[in-house]
Amino acid sequence: MSRRTKTVSRYRSQAGIVYDILNTIAEEGPTSPTRIMYGARLPYDRLKNMLEHLEEQGLVKKIVEEDRVFYDLTPKGRDVLEELRRVRRLLRSIGIRF
Numbered sequence: 153m154s155r156r157t158k159t160v161s162r163y164r165s166q167a168g169i170v171y172d173i174l175n176t177i178a179e180e181g182p183t184s185p186t187r188i189m190y191g192a193r194l195p196y197d198r199l200k201n202m203l204e205h206l207e208e209q210g211l212v213k214k215i216v217e218e219d220r221v222f223y224d225l226t227p228k229g230r231d232v233l234e235e236l237r238r239v240r241r242l243l244r245s246i247g248i249r250f
Contacts, residue, residue: 165250167236167239167250168250169192169194169202170202170206170211170232170236171233171236171237171240171250172191172192172193172194173188173191173192173194173199173202173203173206173212174206174211174212174225174229174232174233174236175191175233175237176188176191176192177212177223177224177225177229178225178230178233179191181224182215182222182223182224183222183223183224184220184221184222184223185199185200185203185221185223188203188223203223206229207223209228210226210228210229211225211226211228211229211232212224212225212226212229213225213226
């Protein structure tokens, strides 16, 4: 008999990706795209698109100092992160991955 192993999907929802980006910024304070990329575990091209989207939605703000770029949370971004944390806890309590 052959034995099958259960494969666990490693894909994250878009909400999970947004959570990881916002959470990384919240933990680090104003931070570089490189640091966010590692914290959110995203390739740079995807991160760049997500940061642009989050900036358009008013969740993050881009800070340019001389030749360096940083991102920080806006008050709206902090509110959204808190809601995502609440939803994440709720889903985990019923056994659903976020």
